Amino acid sequence: MEQQVIAGGVVLVGGGPGDPGLMTVAGLAAIREADVIVHDRLGPLECLAEARADAEIINVGKIPRGEFTPQERINEVLVDRAKQGLRVVRLKGGDNFVFGRGGEECVACHDAGIPVRIIPGVTSAVSVPALAGIPVTHRGLTQGFVVVSGHVPPSDPRSEVNWAALAASNLTLVVLMGVQNLPDIAAELQANGLSGSTPAAVIADGTTAQQRTLRAPLERIAAVAADDGIRPPAIVVIGQVAELDFED
Numbered sequence: 001m002e003q004q005v006i007a008g009g010v011v012l013v014g015g016g017p018g019d020p021g022l023m024t025v026a027g028l029a030a031i032r033e034a035d036v037i038v039h040d041r042l043g044p045l046e047c048l049a050e051a052r053a054d055a056e057i058i059n060v061g062k063i064p065r066g067e068f069t070p071q072e073r074i075n076e077v078l079v080d081r082a083k084q085g086l087r088v089v090r091l092k093g094g095d096n097f098v099f100g101r102g103g104e105e106c107v108a109c110h111d112a113g114i115p116v117r118i119i120p121g122v123t124s125a126v127s128v129p130a131l132a133g134i135p136v137t138h139r140g141l142t143q144g145f146v147v148v149s150g151h152v153p154p155s156d157p158r159s160e161v162n163w164a165a166l167a168a169s170n171l172t173l174v175v176l177m178g179v180q181n182l183p184d185i186a187a188e189l190q191a192n193g194l195s196g197s198t199p200a201a202v203i204a205d206g207t208t209a210q211q212r213t214l215r216a217p218l219e220r221i222a223a224v225a226a227d228d229g230i231r232p233p234a235i236v237v238i239g240q241v242a243e244l245d246f247e248d
């Protein structure tokens with residue numbers, strides 16, 4: 001395999017949903033070559049054991065609603081280390097371009113004249129439902145899926161998501177970062193015509209020993225998740241496929 005990381009460059013590595021077995025071969029090679037690895041809280045942190053003993057490991061992990069490293073500071077770290085001629089890996093959970101701010105990091109590097117390479121990752125949006133036995137598409141049930149952030153409640157002026165269009169889309173809805181706002185999201189979808197009997201599922205802590213899946217109709221999924229004490233990271237799947245369970 002060709003060299004993954006060049007001196008003075010940054011490689012965005014998508015690490016997959018957490019299980020190191022779901023990291024790509026190219027991503028693992030980049031981890032092994034890197035002089036510097038900048039990583040988050042989510043992702044295949046066990047893979048860091050594969051880093052060189054002298055590699056600098058920088059944790060910029062964000063805790064939901066807690067302490068975090070501002071994105072501007074992360075960009076500065078990437079640019080600073082690359083300008084020193086080091087081989088820099090930016091490791092994220094899932095895929096860097098799916099709610100991973102990979103685009104902003106690319107812009108910061110490009111503006112600083114730093115070459116960037118992308119190693120895509122297995123996004124949790126598809127893999128975590130799959131690990132729970134839920135295919136995001138299934139012939140005869142749905143002809144597509146939408147991945148949407150539930151970080152901002154539908155009623156919030158900052159929300160740019162057209163929940164009414166999603167309610168009418170007949171597509172599987174995969175909601176990331178939606179646990180906190182699940183009551184509002186479920187209510188908004190129903191207010192816009194999506195039946196309360198639509199199957200839904202919440203999958204928490206995908207790929208870990210604590211992984212669990214809750215299934216309930218849309219009208220009850222928020223209460224069921226709250227009763228179970230579901231906390232992030234979790235993925236919500238809404239649509240006919242949420243009733244399927246292909247896991248043995």
Ligand SMILES: C[S@@+](CC[C@H](N)C(=O)[O-])C[C@H]1O[C@@H](n2cnc3c(N)ncnc32)[C@H](O)[C@@H]1O
Pocket residue numbers: 017018042092093094095096097098099100122123124125128175176177178203204205206207232233234235
């Ligand atoms: C900031 S987004 C990053 C998504 C990531 N870039 C990806 O492609 O999977 C974080 C959200 O992804 C979802 N997520 C990521 N890993 C997960 C996992 N192992 N189990 C459940 N949800 C996960 C959760 O909704 C979490 O709040």
